Amino acid sequence: DVKVTQSSRYLVKRTGEKVFLECVQDMDHENMFWYRQDPGLGLRLIYFSYDVKMKEKGDIPEGYSVSREKKERFSLILESASTNQTSMYLCASSYWDRIIHQPQHFGDGTRLSIL
Amino acid sequence: AQSVTQLDSQVPVFEEAPVELRCNYSSSVSVYLFWYVQYPNQGLQLLLKYLSGSTLVKGINGFEAEFNKSQTSFHLRKPSVHISDTAEYFCAVTRVSGGYNKLIFGAGTRLAVHP
Numbered sequence: 001d002v003k004v005t006q007s008s009r010y011l012v013k014r015t016g017e018k019v020f021l022e023c024v025q026d027m028d029h030e031n032m033f034w035y036r037q038d039p040g041l042g043l044r045l046i047y048f049s050y051d052v053k054m055k056e057k058g059d060i061p062e063g064y065s066v067s068r069e070k071k072e073r074f075s076l077i078l079e080s081a082s083t084n085q086t087s088m089y090l091c092a093s094s095y096w097d098r099i100i101h102q103p104q105h106f107g108d109g110t111r112l113s114i115l
Numbered sequence: 116a117q118s119v120t121q122l123d124s125q126v127p128v129f130e131e132a133p134v135e136l137r138c139n140y141s142s143s144v145s146v147y148l149f150w151y152v153q154y155p156n157q158g159l160q161l162l163l164k165y166l167s168g169s170t171l172v173k174g175i176n177g178f179e180a181e182f183n184k185s186q187t188s189f190h191l192r193k194p195s196v197h198i199s200d201t202a203e204y205f206c207a208v209t210r211v212s213g214g215y216n217k218l219i220f221g222a223g224t225r226l227a228v229h230p
Binding site: 004040041042043044045048058059090092102103104106107108109 | 119124147156157158159160161205207209218220221222223
């Protein structure tokens with residue numbers, strides 16, 4: 001079974017802190033994704049990576065950065081956390097497909113609160 | 116650009132009753148369509164997808180969806196629901212073209228199955 005593991009289920013941080021959210025997948029997937037989930041808005045893509053050290057901006061990259069130094073690990077970084085970044089964050093992965101590259105396997109999410 | 120509208124934010128239903136979760140999309144180009152399910156306190160799982168071919172798509176857990184190009188709809192159905200189907204369901208769309216195209220999610224529909 002594919003496993004996408006997010007390092008924390010719940011996280012509480014203060015405004016201005018630098019926050020790291022970690023995600024690891026065990027299926028050698030090429031693609032990894034970070035989404036933000038807010039009530040009434042569905043999921044919005046923050047960043048996408050299709051290979052080590054490669055990244056693409058999603059719909060809402062402002063205030064976030066990512067790192068992919070190893071194939072299995074994709075980190076989301078909040079450079080200076082703000083209260084409007086309080087949300088549920090979901091990591092996902094998928095294999096590279098000639099036709100389609102959409103997320104297939106999701107982690108259980110990290111509920112981040114910024115105080 | 117593509118967009119997705121899930122017409123019902125909440126759908127209450129009794130156990131063993133049929134259910135339909137409605138999804139309409141907007142796009143000027145051909146699309147791929149998806150349904151994801153999110154059980155409480157979990158990440159999303161891919162329920163089914165339409166890429167091409169038969170417009171009736173069967174997914175996991177007895178769900179199916181029908182692609183209707185003229186109505187620009189992709190409604191999800193199940194003939195008899197169980198308590199365990201209580202979850203949030205997300206419809207999503209992406210354009211058909213080369214390279215990576217972002218998946219656009221609807222706002223979600225909460226299905227509540229009552230005994």
